[in-house]
Amino acid sequence: MAIKDVVVPQLSESVSEATLMTWKKKPGDAIKEDEILIEVETDKVVLEVPAPASGVLTEIVKADGSLVTSGEPIARIDTEGKGAAAATPAPKAEAAAPAAAAAAPAAAASAPAAGSASTAASPAAAKIMADSNVDPSSVSGTGRGGRVTKGDAVSASESGAKPAAAASAAPAQVSLDGRPEQRVPMSRLRARVAERLLQSQQENAILTTFNEVNMQAVINLRNQYKEKFEKEHGVKLGFMSFFVKAAVAALKKYPVVNASVDGKDIIYHGYFDIGIAVGSPRGLVVPVLRNADQLSIAEIEKQIAEFGKRAGEGKLTIEEMTGGTFSISNGGVFGSMLSTPIINPPQSAILGVHATKERAVVEKGQIVIRPINYLALSYDHRIIDGREAVLALVAMKDALEDPQRLLLDL
Numbered sequence: 001m002a003i004k005d006v007v008v009p010q011l012s013e014s015v016s017e018a019t020l021m022t023w024k025k026k027p028g029d030a031i032k033e034d035e036i037l038i039e040v041e042t043d044k045v046v047l048e049v050p051a052p053a054s055g056v057l058t059e060i061v062k063a064d065g066s067l068v069t070s071g072e073p074i075a076r077i078d079t080e081g082k083g084a085a086a087a088t089p090a091p092k093a094e095a096a097a098p099a100a101a102a103a104a105p106a107a108a109a110s111a112p113a114a115g116s117a118s119t120a121a122s123p124a125a126a127k128i129m130a131d132s133n134v135d136p137s138s139v140s141g142t143g144r145g146g147r148v149t150k151g152d153a154v155s156a157s158e159s160g161a162k163p164a165a166a167a168s169a170a171p172a173q174v175s176l177d178g179r180p181e182q183r184v185p186m187s188r189l190r191a192r193v194a195e196r197l198l199q200s201q202q203e204n205a206i207l208t209t210f211n212e213v214n215m216q217a218v219i220n221l222r223n224q225y226k227e228k229f230e231k232e233h234g235v236k237l238g239f240m241s242f243f244v245k246a247a248v249a250a251l252k253k254y255p256v257v258n259a260s261v262d263g264k265d266i267i268y269h270g271y272f273d274i275g276i277a278v279g280s281p282r283g284l285v286v287p288v289l290r291n292a293d294q295l296s297i298a299e300i301e302k303q304i305a306e307f308g309k310r311a312g313e314g315k316l317t318i319e320e321m322t323g324g325t326f327s328i329s330n331g332g333v334f335g336s337m338l339s340t341p342i343i344n345p346p347q348s349a350i351l352g353v354h355a356t357k358e359r360a361v362v363e364k365g366q367i368v369i370r371p372i373n374y375l376a377l378s379y380d381h382r383i384i385d386g387r388e389a390v391l392a393l394v395a396m397k398d399a400l401e402d403p404q405r406l407l408l409d410l
Helices: 105-109 123-131 150-159 188-203 216-233 240-253 297-312 386-401
Strands: 003-007 018-020 036-041 046-050 055-060 073-078 173-176 179-182 206-214 260-262 265-267 274-276 278-280 283-285 326-330 349-353 357-363 366-380
Touching (some): 036 073, 123 150, 188 283, 206 386, 216 297, 216 366, 216 386, 240 274, 240 297, 240 326, 240 386, 278 297, 366 386
Parallel strands (some): 274 326, 326 349
Antiparallel strands (some): 003 073, 036 046, 173 179, 206 366, 260 265, 278 283, 349 366, 357 366
């Protein structure tokens, strides 16, 4: 018997531990090299753990919900395929693991019932199937190696695939006099988001300044070139790239808005790494556009599109969501008119973008209709004075209302 350990992938320096989600195989099952055996959830991303070799899974060392660290053995494979230890049962999750019950419900719900097919599913697909009460074993995967993709899950939910068994429902579901309640533990990501938001509100002196921007010039520019742009670059010309460019232009003029606090020191960053808040099946994530000042409009659009796609699939890496000197949150895609975004520590400011709507405004004494977007800049008043915050937001407004000046670095 030749034994090969399955180990936890390398985690980043900022992540000390992770939680095992749901095993997709059981002891005695034949497996192929690179087949996904389980997913590991950190407070930032979900990482897939592939089989390091083909053979038979002989032992599961760490059960669903266990806390694990980088390089820790979690299972063993007999690469000769003999499976002598196939009868070894999976251990119970360690009682000392406080986050054991916090393994993502969506992934847990995606595990097939005993005796059914064990089909791997992406985190996004697992979430969709769980929300739609679809039995994962009844869904055929079209992805690589039969993997269930997000598209497969959407099709199954719309076509009324076989409902998941009641036993696979989220835990702690009770009914009080016909009024049902369901208690679901937070995932590690959701718990970490909650922790960071509270930290931000407790440690920063947050103020928000607002302004309105006439988006007509950007809309005209986009309408004029969007078809040629997509044909040339293979990506749609959206609005977010203009907001990124406008933000960078303002940050260059007012560097303190791009700074951060470290104890009693202010760190002025000589680069512009812009975090873009993106919704994912697991919650809000903020991948970072590195050196955004050096990126073209096309490069920004391509990276944002890629971030959105991979966020939906749970494929963003820890490194892609680490760092950042300033963030942009676009609640407008969900229809938000106005909000006060919370700063993403250790950054000192964040721009909130909202839905562009036709509104009545006064120009030269006349009431006219213009496509207006309300911008909100939340900032840490400990290091950013109102003057710098207001002027930075005005600089963004000016750049958006006259986008040609972005090309001339004015």
